[in-house]
Amino acid sequence: EVRFPVDADKAGTARFQVAVNSGKFSDAAEIDLPVWTPATTEAFATYGTTDENGAIVQPIQAPNDVFPQFGGLEVTTSSTQLQELTDAFIYLYKYKFACTEQISSRMLSIAALKDVLKAFKAEDMPSDAEIKAQFARDIKVLQSRQNSDGYFGLWRKDNERYKFPFVTAHTAHALILAKQKGFDVPEEMLTKVKPYLKDIEKHYPSYYPQNVRWTISAYALYVRNVMGDNDAAKAKKLLAEAGVEKMPFEALGWLMPVLVDGKNSAAELEAIKRFLLNRTSETAATAQFNTDYGDGEWLIMYSNRRADGVLLEGFLKAKGGNPTVKEGANPSDIIPKLVRGLLDHRKKGRWSNTQENVFILLALDKYFQAYEKVTPNFVTQVWLGNTYAGEQKFVGRSIDSNQLEIPMNYLIDQGGTADLIFNKQGAGRLYYRIGMKYAPKNLNLKPADYGFTVLRTYEAIDNAEDVKQDANGKWTIKAGARVRVKLTMVAQARRYHVALVDPLPAGLEILNPGLAVTEE
Numbered sequence: 341e342v343r344f345p346v347d348a349d350k351a352g353t354a355r356f357q358v359a360v361n362s363g364k365f366s367d368a369a370e371i372d373l374p375v376w377t378p379a380t381t382e383a384f385a386t387y388g389t390t391d392e393n394g395a396i397v398q399p400i401q402a403p404n405d406v407f408p409q410f411g412g413l414e415v416t417t418s419s420t421q422l423q424e425l426t427d428a429f430i431y432l433y434k435y436k437f438a439c440t441e442q443i444s445s446r447m448l449s450i451a452a453l454k455d456v457l458k459a460f461k462a463e464d465m466p467s468d469a470e471i472k473a474q475f476a477r478d479i480k481v482l483q484s485r486q487n488s489d490g491y492f493g494l495w496r497k498d499n500e501r502y503k504f505p506f507v508t509a510h511t512a513h514a515l516i517l518a519k520q521k522g523f524d525v526p527e528e529m530l531t532k533v534k535p536y537l538k539d540i541e542k543h544y545p546s547y548y549p550q551n552v553r554w555t556i557s558a559y560a561l562y563v564r565n566v567m568g569d570n571d572a573a574k575a576k577k578l579l580a581e582a583g584v585e586k587m588p589f590e591a592l593g594w595l596m597p598v599l600v601d602g603k604n605s606a607a608e609l610e611a612i613k614r615f616l617l618n619r620t621s622e623t624a625a626t627a628q629f630n631t632d633y634g635d636g637e638w639l640i641m642y643s644n645r646r647a648d649g650v651l652l653e654g655f656l657k658a659k660g661g662n663p664t665v666k667e668g669a670n671p672s673d674i675i676p677k678l679v680r681g682l683l684d685h686r687k688k689g690r691w692s693n694t695q696e697n698v699f700i701l702l703a704l705d706k707y708f709q710a711y712e713k714v715t716p717n718f719v720t721q722v723w724l725g726n727t728y729a730g731e732q733k734f735v736g737r738s739i740d741s742n743q744l745e746i747p748m749n750y751l752i753d754q755g756g757t758a759d760l761i762f763n764k765q766g767a768g769r770l771y772y773r774i775g776m777k778y779a780p781k782n783l784n785l786k787p788a789d790y791g792f793t794v795l796r797t798y799e800a801i802d803n804a805e806d807v808k809q810d811a812n813g814k815w816t817i818k819a820g821a822r823v824r825v826k827l828t829m830v831a832q833a834r835r836y837h838v839a840l841v842d843p844l845p846a847g848l849e850i851l852n853p854g855l856a857v858t859e860e
Contacts, residue, residue: 348375351409377410377779384790385414385775387625389676393718395763396772400724402756403778408749411777413724415760418741418771419716419734421679425704426465427689428697429453433466433474435694440485440492441507441641443478444514445698450475451514451521452705475523482511486529490536491543505543506556506640512537513563520566530567537564538571554582555640558591565598572602579608584615589629590647592616596654609658616651620674621833623791625773626681627674628834641695644834645685649700652678656706676771679707685834711769718766724751725758734768748778793830796842798823815845823848 348354354375359368382403390396400413432449435442450471466474485493492511494504512533519525536543540560544553561575575598579587587595592612599605599612621628628648655675682691682700691697715736722729722744732742751758764770798815800807806821817823829840844850851858 351375351377351407377407380783380785381411381777381779382788383411383775383777385625385773387677387680387771387773389769389771390764391769393765395761398760398762398774400751400758400760400774400776402748402751403776403780404756405781406748406752406778407781408752410748410779412748413746413751413760414773414775414777415722415729415744415746416741416773416775417720417732417734417744417762419718419738419768420712421676421683421707421771425453425456425701428686428691428701429465431690432694432697432701433471438481439494440482440511441494441504442694443481444507444511445694447475447478447514447518447523448698449701451518451523452702454521456705456708472523475518479525482515483526483529486532488532490533492533503543503545505540506559508533508536508543509540509556509560509563513559513566516563516567534564534567534569538569550582551586551588552640554578555588555591555594558587558594561598562594565601570598570601572598572605575599575602576605576608579612584611588647589616589619590650593647593650593652593654597657600657613655613658617674622674622677623833625677626684627677628681641693643692643696645682645691645696646699648678648682649696649703652682652700652703653706656703656710659710675707675711679704681834714767714769716766716768718764718768718770720770720772721763721765723759723761723763725754727754734766734770791832791835792838793828794840795828797826799826800824817848822851 346354352375354373356371356373357368358371360366386398388396388398429449432446435446454471482492485495485497487493487498490508491503491505492508494502494507512530515525515530515533519530537560541553541557544556548556557578558575561571561578564571575595579595582591584592592615596609596612599609616629619629629644629651652675655678659675682704685691691700716734716738717736719731719733721731724746729746730744732744760774762770762772798807798809798817801822801824803818803821806818807823808816810816825842827840827842831838
């Protein structure tokens with residue numbers, strides 16, 4: 341055996357020619373070996389948004405000692421955060437079951453999103469005639485389930501085993517919003533339900549936990565406020581009874597619009613915002629909240645995604661629908677991050693259930709009206725240093741995004757440091773993402789923690805002496821030994837589209853103990 345030390349300086353194919361001569365005998369061979377970019381890669385990104393015309397400057401510095409053939413700068417621009425909401429709307433519109441909550445959620449989505457989806461010229465939208473006919477059928481069903489005291493039964497008028505005051509508040513919400521959007525809603529239905537909402541606490545079953553009662557009361561106050569019956573005094577009393585720290589998050593989200601529309605509520609609003617913002621799970625792109633009702637969740641059909649949607653609408657209301665107004669307790673703009681977090685959590689274009697879909701769509705409708713009311717008609721030009729990199733045009737409502745890629749070798753040729761400059765001119769809102777990918781040449785990188793903690797250990801199966809870890813952290817494994825790999829991953833907040841990949845160390849092969857012929 342003859343060894344030749346070799347060092348690869350770039351990815352590609354390495355070719356070796358070997359010739360040997362011994363007396364009258366000789367031979368030769370040519371060998372091709374693939375040379376891959378090292379598996380250890382790193383990436384990061386920053387996000388931003390602006391309504392203003394003019395230049396935005398972001399300093400860029402290429403990392404040191406990286407492979408120039410891999411990665412580079414990625415610049416993505418778009419004119420909307422809403423992306424495609426058709427699937428969520430269609431999910432509610434065509435939902436095959438028809439309890440009172442599900443019918444009300446469909447009515448709410450129709451009232452809230454019909455205009456938005458038309459603005460984006462969404463496909464698969466039902467016609468106005470189909471929507472009107474479906475709405476008329478839904479109203480008749482709900483009428484048949486309303487009792488004389490205003491309560492709406494979940495499946496029938498009365499004699500149900502369980503009572504759901506939350507569903508009645510939800511149905512009233514659907515009726516009043518539909519009426520405000522021009523649909524034909526019988527006034528008698530609203531007249532009956534108003535007294536029920538005003539004294540909804542009288543209708544709570546004895547087994548309802550306190551946090552569930554607070555949440556339903558907050559929702560009823562929110563619905564009454566939508567009806568034009570603001571009761572900020574009761575909202576303050578409820579908040580004082582529970583305390584900001586004990587009040588469930590979405591209950592705080594429903595109280596915020598009531599307090600905004602009431603009088604002398606600045607102190608309560610500031611306390612709510614400060615409390616929520618101190619408990620936000622936030623990344624560079626997204627934000628979300630986490631809460632828990634324990635065993636009482638089913639009484640109000642709770643989920644964390646719904647809470648995010650309710651809180652998004654609450655923050656929008658607290659800003660007065662004006663994206664240029666800064667909150668006293670919010671030095672950074674969390675609202676676009678909440679939107680991004682909600683959109684990232686979709687599966688097959690929608691969220692998990694009717695409650696999640698309807699409250700998120702309601703909040704996104706408010707976001708659309710506040711942040712993206714102006715029809716986009718602008719041009720974004722991009723420079724890297726003094727080099728013109730290109731431009732993107734956004735004309736009209738569109739869910740498209742544009743991506744510009746600048747290779748790593750170009751960044752390195754520029755000296756590794758330059759200013760990335762956006763110049764936006766025209767009406768509309770620009771969203772942008774600046775990301776960088778690279779592969780360090782050093783394969784012995786120190787552990788890093790950027791929101792995830794990943795731990796890996798190797799364990800011997802047959803003999804403890806077969807696998808050892810040296811003082812410098814390197815592993816020594818006896819040839820032929822069986823090894824167990826143990827991975828641990830910790831995430832401090834909800835994450836989306838995550839893949840944990842653990843490359844197999846050279847010299848090892850995977851064994852499947854479920855196969856009878858393994859190791860033969």
